[in-house]
Amino acid sequence: MSAFRGTGRAEGFDLAVALRRFVPISVLVLLLGASAIVAPGTLSFSALTGFVSDAAPLLILVIGSTMPILTGSIDLSVAGIASLTGVLVVQLAPIFGPWTCLVVLLIAIAFGALQGFAHAWLQIPSFITTLGTLSMLSGLSLLLSNATAQPLPDSDPFITLLSNTTFGIPNTGYAVIVVVALLALLMRYSRIGRDLFALGAGERTAVMSGVRTIRVRSFAFASSAGCAALAGLALVSVTEFSSPTLAGNLLLLSIVGVVLGGTAISGGVGGLWAGVIGGLITAWLRVATVLIGVAPTAQYIVFGIMALIAVGLTTDRGKIGVIK
Amino acid sequence: MKTPKSQSCRGGMFRRSLFAASFAVAAVTSMATAYVSPARAAEKGSLIIGIDETASEYWAEYTQGAQDIADSIGTKLTVITSNYQGAQLLAQLGAIYATGCSKCALATDPSSNAFVKAVVHRSAVAQVPIVTIWNRPENIHPWDTDPKYWVAHTSFDGVMSGYYQMTALCKALGGKGQIAAVEGVPSTPPAYQRIQGLHKALAECPGVKLLDTQVGDWQETKSQNIVRTWIARYGDKLNGVFASNDAMARGAVAALREKNLNGKVFVTGSDGSKVALDMVKSGDMLVTVWNDPVLQGAVSISLAHAAAVGDIDPEKLTHAQRDFYLKQEVVDKSNVDQYLALKANAPKYTYDQMKANFWKDSAGQIPVGANK
Amino acid sequence: MKLVAKAGEVPGQPASRSLRFPARPGRWLQSIGPVAVLVVLALAFQLASHNFLSPGNLAAIAEAVAVPVILATGLSFVILLGAIDLSLEGVMATSSMTVALLAANNVNGHHWGIWAIVAALGVGVVFGAFNGVLNTYFRMPSLIVTLGSWFIGLGIASVLFPSQVPGIRDPIVLGLASTQFAGLSLIVFIAVAVLAIFHLVLNYTHLGRMIYAVGGGEATLVATGLRVPLFKLAAFMISGFLAALAGLLLSAQLGDGNADIGNGLLFPAVSACVLGGTLLSGGRGGAIQSAIGAVILEVLNNGLIQIGAGPYVRNIISGAVIVTVVAISGLHLRRKLRIVK
Structure with a gap:
């Protein structure tokens, strides 16, 4: 069996395989349609723009988390990075002034690259590497902020930019598009894109065909950390306050998002577009329980079951040999 | 090559239709619930x-x-x-x-x-x-x-709550002894306010020493572990535990009970939950602060x-x-019955x-x- | 993390090693690392606080580590498959509410006694079966299945929650925590028994050997025609069962039912398994190793309180220790293991 991306491809056109690609987006459309019937007004312009601004941080996180997962690794530190970002912006503003956000983004990317390097070079499983760093990052956030919420500097140009709207659409929405475009270009026009998929689909084969594991993994984790930091900035652009626990449970939601889009947790299958769709479905599931009037006590149950059903629908098992 | 693939695909199609069916059922049920559900937000003045x-x-x-x-x-x-x-x-x-x-x-x-x-x-x-x-x-x-x-x-x-608790501890200890404090989730105002109140009262009670403060995140089990460690570390020197809420006070009492120290080491809490009121009545807890x-x-x-x-x-x-x-209000053994009655018939x-x-x-x- | 072995790979070495199971000379070597870490940590804390190795504190560690050991033991079964079980906290929440509401309590009239305990444990087995069936028969990744059932477990606990905290009054349930032998509560002995039993299950039964084999190379095993899904199902059910037991014991300790009872116990349990040398890719490690990992984490926790380290610093130090220990103890595997995910 060929280990590379989708066995279907080698066998020419296959209707089932072609249809599969549209399952996640159909789920999204179905959800939107159902909500529109239940609660008219949810698809109005103002409602949708509100939704975009609430969903943007999660979307960016999901897109970032997709990268390590494509290689078969996982990054559990994303929510920790997002929270620390806000705290760092407050702490570093007096030093870097208008450049603070850029500096923080670069710090995050460097941290991510280092994390990916450590995981690949020392051969520590990414699950445990990033679990350890998650613990360290949250401790650091608490320590630096002295466990308090702090107001952001008023005049930060980057945060102001994120919090504004253009043509009525929140700028965080455009940020999502920019991130996707940037990563898509990188993956399309450099080796890194193919290498990511190759690693995820069959590492042994990939290594033998000259893929440089350590470099690719560093890139994947750098981009997930960078996205996490941007998600943190998008969050604080809404709250105008930083807090050591700002991103809270977004870690779990971002994993759900990645998988709902059809990206295989085992790597090699999926992509950025899948991340966007998956992120949107997750963001919608988060509010759907309220929209359809589920009793608050049952919220968790309904979310869990809907997520399981959606994953069942969107995962392409045909491409995965052994499910673990 | 070909056979397993198509098999898995057929199996996949079957499972998928099963999923699709269940999804449709779930969607329909949830819509139905929504129509009968009284808790819709869109109504006027809700x-x-x-x-x-x-x-x-x-x-x-x-x-x-x-x-x-x-x-x-x-x-x-x-x-x-x-x-x-x-x-x-x-x-x-x-x-x-x-x-x-x-x-x-x-x-x-x-x-x-x-x-x-x-x-x-x-x-x-x-x-x-x-x-x-x-x-x-x-x-x-x-x-x-x-x-x-x-x-x-x-x-x-929160400052007053912490102050009340610490004052009660000071009084119960006769102005002399050692205590330790369990704090709530540090980034929330009640957590740091209650600890602030503790320090305010401590300043007025120079004979009592604060041995340690640890974060219990408002949680019963975390507090239990922390207090257990303190008992091992300080032994007889620990005379009181200041818990920033009732859940953590419950955890503290559970840890003390393991060593038959409940009622002997004073525990205070805040919130006025039913369990805490019961424990004040039974003597396991010294005071709680009633927030209604x-x-x-x-x-x-x-x-x-x-x-x-x-x-x-x-x-x-x-x-x-x-x-x-x-x-x-501060609830201690003298007035606890009044609050238990209030709890039963709000x-x-x-x-x-x-x-x-x-x-x-x-x-x-x-x-x-x-x-x- | 390697959650999935690729179908195209031939899992040569690990599979043959684990199939040769009963006589594995490398095993003791592998567990020396974590034990050494444990000894070094204990000595360091003793030097820093002079109270660390006192009988009282060792007893406190034993009490605190009992439940994490049970969780890590159960989780080992799933991790040895190369899968993961994230639903522990949800299972604990549901089992805690179940036992509190069915045993004699101050909220409703039930007094099922011993059957309340059975029901709470049954909850765990049902959750495990649910996870296992979705994972094996519906072919959904365990990470996402158990993430879903984590939410479902918390949700069921919220639905069950009456308007006030249910206090347990049943002497049998409370007795689990209050009965003492030699200065230690029954819970500690239960944990030791659980560890011993499931260690034996892993090492001396067909099921145990098959679990190692599945983790070593599932694709090969499937090809041999063995009923792999059944073994996987059993592993998930064991993990669910032990999570429910953990929820039950914590409820007995606290004397009430609590939907947040498992809060913050999942990730330490995973870390414990890895720290002790159980590989997330499956096939290697064991219950004892994972238990040692759990003890290391508790020693760290206890010791840092003993030396008076601030609560935020505790997070940073334990994170750093976990990564460092795993990195160092994996160094000798570095060349052999070409793939780590």
């Missing part, structure tokens, strides 16, 4: 409360207070749960407002200081009057941030509703009316009763610096 979790006695009682008010004016109460996630609260509020909401009123815990401004702003944009509870950063107030819609902020005085969540629910949602229907004009209220503490509040004087149970304006 009341919305945002709580942190459902599986908690405190929030169940808070919801009860708000439900009483909703019943008395014959409207619906919508409850949304943030599970302590501000981002989730924001998203859910956005969804409710999106479906249209006129004369709605919101009372909510913004889940942490960081989300207060965003939650208030989101409500102001939707023109929904909002009353916040517990969390408010020091430098923003209802009169200076979206003043037309942020009606008020109300809380319980039913009253808090009734007051906070009534104020928001009053602004929504025009019974009050937020901008004409005084600062003391817009940023205030509710009264709280008064059923009505809107008219609240309207007579929204600030009847106020303990005064929140002082500057309380939320630092």
Whole structure:
């Protein structure tokens, strides 16, 4: 069996395989349609723009988390990075002034690259590497902020930019598009894109065909950390306050998002577009329980079951040999 | 090559149709529930409360207070749960407002200081009057941030709560001994306020020494582990445990019970939960501080509703009316029966009763610096 | 993390090693690392606080580590498959509410006694079966299945929650925690028994050997025609069962039912398994190793309180220790293991 991306491809056109690609987006459309019937007004312009601004941080996180997962690794530190970002912006503003956000983004990317390097070079499983760093990052956030919420500097140009709207659409929405475009270009026009998929689909084969594991993994984790930091900035652009626990449970939601889009947790299958769709479905599931009037006590149950059903629908098992 | 592939595909198709069927069933059922569900937000004048979790006695009682008010004016109460996630609260509020909401009123815990401004702003944009509870950063107030819609902020005085607890400990120890303190989630005002109150009372009680302070995140099991470690470390030297809430006090008592020290090492808590009242009665706990969540629910949602229907004009209220503490009481063995009775038969509040004087149970304006 | 072995790979070495199971000379070597870490930590804390190795404190560690050991033991079964079980906290929440509401309590009239305990444990088995069936028969990744059932478990606990904390009054349930032998509560002995039993299950039964084999190379095993799904199902059920037991014991300790009872116990349990040398890719490690990992974490926790380290610093130090220990103890595997995910 060929280990590379989708066995279907080698066998020419296959209707089932072609249809599969549209399952996640159909789920999204179905959800939107159902909500529109239940609660008219949810698809109005103002409602949708509100939704975009609430969903943007999660979307960016999901897109970032997709990268390590494509290689078969996982990054559990994303929510920790997002929270620390806000705290760092407050702490570093007096030093870097208008450049603070850029500096923080670069710090995050460097941290991510280092994390990916450590995981690949020392051969520590990414699950445990990033679990350890998650613990360290949250401790650091608490320590630096002295466990308090702090107001952001008023005049930060980057945060102001994120919090504004253009043509009525929140700028965080455009940020999502920019991130996707940037990563898509990188993956399309450099080796890194193919290498990511190759690693995820069959590492042994990939290594033998000259893929440089350590470099690719560093890139994947750098981009997930960078996205996490941007998600943190998008969050604080809404709250105008930083807090050591700002991103809270977004870690779990971002994993759900990645998988709902059809990206295989085992790597090699999926992509950025899948991340966007998956992120949107997750963001919608988060509010759907309220929209359809589920009793608050049952919220968790309904979310869990809907997520399981959606994953069942969107995962392409045909491409995965052994499910673990 | 080919055979396993097509097999897996056929199997896949079968499973997928099974999933599709179940998904359709789920979607239809949920829509059906929605049609019969009374808790829709879109109705006129409905009341919305945002709580942190459902599986908690405190929030169940808070919801009860708000439900009483909703019943008395014959409207619906919508409850949304943030599970302590501000981002989730924001998203859910956005969804409710999106479906249209006129004369709605919101009372909510913004889940942490960081989300207060965003939650208030989101409500102001939707023109929904909002009353916040517990969390408010020091430098923003209802009169200076979206003043037309942020009606008020109300809380319980954490500094006083900590002060009461520590004073009781000092008295019980006869002014001499060693204690240790368990703190709540550090980024929430009640957590650091209660510890602040502890230090304030400690200064007036020089014979008592604070051995250690650890973070128990409001949780029973974490507190239990911490107190167990203290017992091993300090032994007889530990004479009292200051727990910042009743859940952590329960954890402390559980740890003490393992060594038959319950009742011998004094434990204090705050909230006035049923279990804590029972433990005060049985002597396992020294004191708890009674915060009335039913009253808090009734007051906070009534104020928001009053602004929504025009019974009050937020901008004409005084600062003391817009940023205030509710009264709280120390419960010890001498008066515990009275509060157990109150717990068993909470008064059923009505809107008219609240309207007579929204600030009847106020303990005064929140002082500057309380939320630092 | 390697959650999935690729179908195209031939899992040569690990599979043959684990199939040769009963006589594995490398095993003791592998567990020396974590034990050494444990000894070094204990000595360091003793030097810093002089109270660390006192009988009282050792007893406190034993009490605190009992439940994490049970969780890590159960989780080992799933991790040895190369899968993961994230639903522990949800299962604990549901089992805690179940036992509190069915045993004699101060909220409703039930007094099922011993059957309340059975019901609470049954909850765990049902959750495990649910996870296992979705994972094996519906072919959904365990990470996402158990993430879903984590939410479902918390949700069921919220639905069950009456308006006030249910206090347990049943002497049998409370007795689990209050009965003491030699200064230690029954819970500690239960944990030791659980560890011993499931260690034996892993090492001396067909099921145990098959679990190692599945983790070593599932694709090969499937090809041999063995009923792999059944073994996987059993592993998930064991993990669910032990999570429910953990929820039950914590409830007995606290004397009430609590939906947050498992809060913050999942990730330490995973870390414990990895720290002790159980590989997330499956096939290697064991219950004892994972238990040692759990003890290391508790020693760290206890010791840092003993020396008076601030609560935020505790997070940073334990994170750093976890990564460092795993890195160092994996160094000798570095060349052999070409793939680590």
